Amino acid sequence: MSGFNESDFDRVNRLIEKNKNLSKSGGFGSLNSSDCFSSSVSSPNSVSSDLSLRKDFVYDRVVSGTIFLGENPDIISGNIYIENGIIVDIEERPVKSDNWIAPRFVNTHTHIGDSLLKDPPLGNEHGFCIEKDLDALVKPPNGLKHKFLSQIGFDESVDAMESAVWELFLNGVGVFADFREGGLEGTVALLKAVSNTGKDIFPFVFGRPGHVYGIGSNDHPNMDFLEEVRDILEVADGIGLSGANDLDDYVLTKITSKTHLKRKKLAIHAGEKDRSDIKEALALSPDLLIHMTHANDLDLKKAADLQIPVSVCVRSNLTTGVGLPPVLKMLKSGISVSIGTDNMMLNSPDMFEEMHFISRLYGLSDHHVFKMATSNGAKTLGCGFTGSIDIGKKADLIVLNSKSLNLKNVQDPLAGFVRRACKDDILGIV
Numbered sequence: 001m002s003g004f005n006e007s008d009f010d011r012v013n014r015l016i017e018k019n020k021n022l023s024k025s026g027g028f029g030s031l032n033s034s035d036c037f038s039s040s041v042s043s044p045n046s047v048s049s050d051l052s053l054r055k056d057f058v059y060d061r062v063v064s065g066t067i068f069l070g071e072n073p074d075i076i077s078g079n080i081y082i083e084n085g086i087i088v089d090i091e092e093r094p095v096k097s098d099n100w101i102a103p104r105f106v107n108t109h110t111h112i113g114d115s116l117l118k119d120p121p122l123g124n125e126h127g128f129c130i131e132k133d134l135d136a137l138v139k140p141p142n143g144l145k146h147k148f149l150s151q152i153g154f155d156e157s158v159d160a161m162e163s164a165v166w167e168l169f170l171n172g173v174g175v176f177a178d179f180r181e182g183g184l185e186g187t188v189a190l191l192k193a194v195s196n197t198g199k200d201i202f203p204f205v206f207g208r209p210g211h212v213y214g215i216g217s218n219d220h221p222n223m224d225f226l227e228e229v230r231d232i233l234e235v236a237d238g239i240g241l242s243g244a245n246d247l248d249d250y251v252l253t254k255i256t257s258k259t260h261l262k263r264k265k266l267a268i269h270a271g272e273k274d275r276s277d278i279k280e281a282l283a284l285s286p287d288l289l290i291h292m293t294h295a296n297d298l299d300l301k302k303a304a305d306l307q308i309p310v311s312v313c314v315r316s317n318l319t320t321g322v323g324l325p326p327v328l329k330m331l332k333s334g335i336s337v338s339i340g341t342d343n344m345m346l347n348s349p350d351m352f353e354e355m356h357f358i359s360r361l362y363g364l365s366d367h368h369v370f371k372m373a374t375s376n377g378a379k380t381l382g383c384g385f386t387g388s389i390d391i392g393k394k395a396d397l398i399v400l401n402s403k404s405l406n407l408k409n410v411q412d413p414l415a416g417f418v419r420r421a422c423k424d425d426i427l428g429i430v
């Protein structure tokens with residue numbers, strides 16, 4: 001393997017070790033971590049108001065303001081008490097602060113590896129219009145993106161992803177689930193990029209075996225691709241596949257069983273351009289479906305019956321011209337829907353913008369849009385340590401200035417957060 005040295009591996013190994021330790025204590029990286037804090041998470045009714053409880057205790061940090069409390073948030077005024085990065089108490093009381101305190105976002109679908117190729121041509125121009133061509137852009141192995149990725153070096157890739165991680169962090173994202181192309185080296189590069197930033201942001205990595213997409217279609221797959229999958233799963237949180245039409249059934253089945261045997265997650269694009277790959281994707285019983293833009297009622301029923309969550313990427317779908325996902329039908333079917341910003345080369349990783357679009361396009365309630373951007377994603381990824389402001393959860397907080405020019409005079413903080421707030425309103429990330 002070329003391109004990275006021993007110290008890079010040391011750094012990645014330390015990161016992995018840290019994540020393992022945190023997951024043991026109910027923190028990052030555990031597929032079952034949604035259960036870890038369940039006994040200590042309080043309902044909004046149990047919010048403390050007794051100051052004497054904490055008069056002899058010095059907390060690491062106290063954050064005051066208008067708090068978006070819980071998954072289906074109650075808007076209260078008060079203080080959040082933090083110890084060792086965990087919310088240990090929430091006190092409801094009048095406070096003199098113009099801050100809004102919201103949970104950090106969970107972005108359930110990104111490709112930050114293509115952030116070196118921002119805003120490529122989307123298709124051929126005809127007069128005033130562009131005839132958009134999704135396959136020419138992103139389909140492996142010959143789409144523009146993959147040709148480009150095959151030409152860039154490890155360090156260049158890490159450098160671009162480091163900027164992308166900063167961008168995610170500054171946009172208020174606490175967890176992002178990335179489809180990381182490029183085999184084991186691609187996964188290691190992403191972890192190195194996150195580590196280089198030194199920021200508290202959790203990458204949920206869906207690695208992808210490289211050469212199964214590059215080999216000639218007449219070659220019968222050999223066991224090498226399974227060895228690659230095994231190596232990736234030692235480091236990544238799961239496998240993310242481009243789509244059921246891109247690989248034969250043998251490879252799909254083997255990758256799926258290998259991933260689930262390791263108790264890791266399988267995610268797959270489905271129904272982005274048309275319905276042709278949805279049935280095969282559902283047959284794999286993946287842990288996460290991406291897009292489902294062209295899913296019909298039967299597809300949605302099947303996904304709901306199998307309890308497979310969906311990550312919708314509305315701005316990405318608009319950019320590539322493939323249509324809009326049936327979000328209302330998904331929710332009506334009982335599917336857990338979360339939000340992804342998809343390829344960095346097509347979209348900024350801006351969850352505020354995703355909320356603005358979804359709120360307007362579907363007429364969804366502010367509560368539903370809020371949950372799609374936060375707690376739904378946390379549950380989807382098994383990252384129950386975050387996704388809402390509750391006692392016992394990690395203090396992943398966005399502090400916004402409600403007196404900014406943009407937010408001044410907003411009467412309903414939740415509506416303002418979902419429909420109007422933007423990155424410029426952020427005062428700080430906790």
Ligand SMILES: [Zn+2]
Pocket residue numbers: 109110111179269290342343
């Ligand atoms: Zn994608």
